[in-house]
Amino acid sequence: MANKESWGSRVGLILAMAGNAVGLGNFLRFPVQAIQNGGGAFIIPYITCFILMGVPLLYVEWAMGRFGGKSDNHSTPFILDSMDKKRLWKYIGVFGIFTNIAVAAYYCYLESWTLSYMYHSIVGTFKGMDQGAIASFFNSYIDVSNLQSGVGIEAVIFWILCLFLNTWILSKGLSGGVEKTAKIGMPLLILFGIFLAYKGITLKAGHDAAINDGTLGMNYLWTPDFSSIWNAKVWLAAAGQIFFTLSLGMGSIHCYASYVKSKDDIALNSQSAGWMNEFVEVVLGSSILIPIAVGYLGIDQVVEMTKTGGLGLGFKTLPYLFQQWGDTMAIVAGVMWFGLLFFAGITSSLAMGTPWMGFLEDEFGWSRQKGAWSFGLVVFILGLPTVLFFKEGVFDEYDYWAGTVSLVVFALIEIILFAWVFGIDKGWREITESADIKVPNFYKFVIKYVTPLILAFVFFASLPDIWKTINHTATKTEIAEASNPQILKDEIYAIRNFELNNLSDSQIYFGQNIMNEEKYSKAEKAAIFAVREKSNLYKTYTAESFSLNEFKREKERIMWFKNISRPFLIAVFGLIAYMVHLASKRRKTLKTI
Amino acid sequence: MNTSALITMVASFAVITFMTAYYFIKVLRTPPKDPQNDSYSETN
Secondary structure (H helix, E strand, C coil): CCCCCCECCHHHHHHHHHHHHCCHHHHHCHHHHHHHCCEHHHHHHHHHHHHHHHHHHHHHHHHHHHHHHHCCCCCHHHHHHCCCCCCHHHHHCCHHHHHHHHHHHHHHHHHHHHHHHHHHHHHCCCCCCCHHHHHHHHHHHHCCCCHHHCHHHHHHHHHHHHHHHHHHHHHCCHHHHHHHHHHHHHHHHHHHHHHHHHHHHCCCCCCCCCCCCHHHHHHHHHCECHHHHHCHHHHHHHHHHHHHHHCCCCCHHHHHHCCCCCCCCCHHHHHHHHHHHHHHHHHHCCCCHHHHHHHHHCHHHHHHHHCCCCHHHHHHHHHHHHHCCCHHHHHHHHHHHHHHHHHHHHHHHHHHHHHHHHHHHHHHCCCHHHHHHHHHHHHHHHHHHHHHCCCCCHHHHHHHHHHHHHHHHHHHHHHHHHHHHCCHHHHHHHHHCCCCCCCCCHHHHHHHHHHHHHHHHHHHHHHHHHHHHHCCHHHHHHHHHHHCCHHHHHHHHHHHHHHCCCCCHHHHHHCCCHHHCCCCCHHHHHHHHHHHHHHHHHHHHHCCCCCHHHHHHHHHHHHHHHHHHHHHHHHHHHHHHHHHHHHHHHHHHHHHC | CCHHHHHHHHHHHHHHHHHHHHHHHHHHHCCCCCCCCCCECCCC
């Protein structure tokens, strides 16, 4: 066993672990989720899921990692294998390598956008551009297949640069590369975040071309709609957010924790890293994007834009809004915003590289450098389709299967292994061994019964969505609606009839900042937006310029690319499983020698 | 900001900031058990 990695310091480990958790989603996904799921009331299911699912899984993954490390295992296949005699576990552990490299494949591309936008903020590319021009810039940037746009090639260059940077840092090792990056990146990220949050919250209507106070955005985000907490979908959204934000079910926490010795604490470390992530997500994440966007665009427009997630706001809108702060501040704010996203991204993508490297170093005696460069190569090959066919939905497909479904499946299986197969008594001893804090006994019960039940709920509640995704239901519905716009017309009529009886058409279509009207319920506001959106689609599908055949061809092309991505990902999983099989045979041979 | 939004926000920020600071300070103040032979290569 050639693996001689170690952490430099305890604070470094916590910052690296927090950096692993803090990602772009903390700033782009959380505020959007909060807005869409009850505003301030979202914090209730969110914190409940953190306490009952996030914290227990942090304890479990840290404990599993440290346990595996005792027998020199630093990747999930053999960490899981060391916990029970059945051979099956090491193949379940394949998830812990597969998820990391598949997510890194598209995540590094996203990370490279932040690097590129930081560069463009410095050189002043966005200076003088209006919002439409900045949005077009983004659209041409991601349109890599369209070489005529010129910007597409640049996206590939920045992506390769970003991959190279990740690989180079990984080749420097845990303490010399990953930890050093976290020690620089995390404090800077928090500093940038505090500065931008201050600017966002103190934004005043009438100053720097703002039309609203920044506090209006905070007000909108934090106004609680307590009726939402009775909605199962809100709980599912909260559980999902906790999952992604803490990087649970990925295998990277196990890997980092496997370098902690048994006489050193994991209980306090896990809580410190977990809460640090919560601070960045809830306190900073809620105070930047929404207040600034609402300050300039108004609530209605922001709500419309958040429907497609936070990416559009973060990349298409914020660079324009920063221009309103003057030339120097536009550069400073651009560098801080994209720098913050870059540090959030790179500290996560580095964590994705370590399980692969740990596996190769442990099982095949590879050097750190060889492991790091092989990671870069694998991510390059796997990531190429997400870069070239971004618009065809390959990126989203990777994100769904590797970055969403796999996490839930692996977390559900690992907690069953930990609490029921390995045994909760043994598991509890692992968690509390050398702990620097008293772990509440109530977590013994939670880990055994509550967390598995919540995870099972999340998994089974996601099954209809998984089925719909497999069948391309959304795309097929869109084709049906385009082929027969009467479907949309009926739908608009139904929404109006059942939910918007007391509202006139002018209020539905032209109401300014209708989201701010307290007399309307959240459901009515959602219905207004549904009617607007469906009316726009109806107009598009009935316009003379609309070509149905072209539309159908485009959608069918997207479905084709998605259908190809799936067996590709399964093949990658199979290939890693085969490597695990070879490693297992190699272990047996070494034992007999 | 309206009162309910303000209360929800301030309460959330306060609890999360307190917990983050509490655990991080505890990490900083906890002396290493065996500095010569622990998981960390840098001397404390």
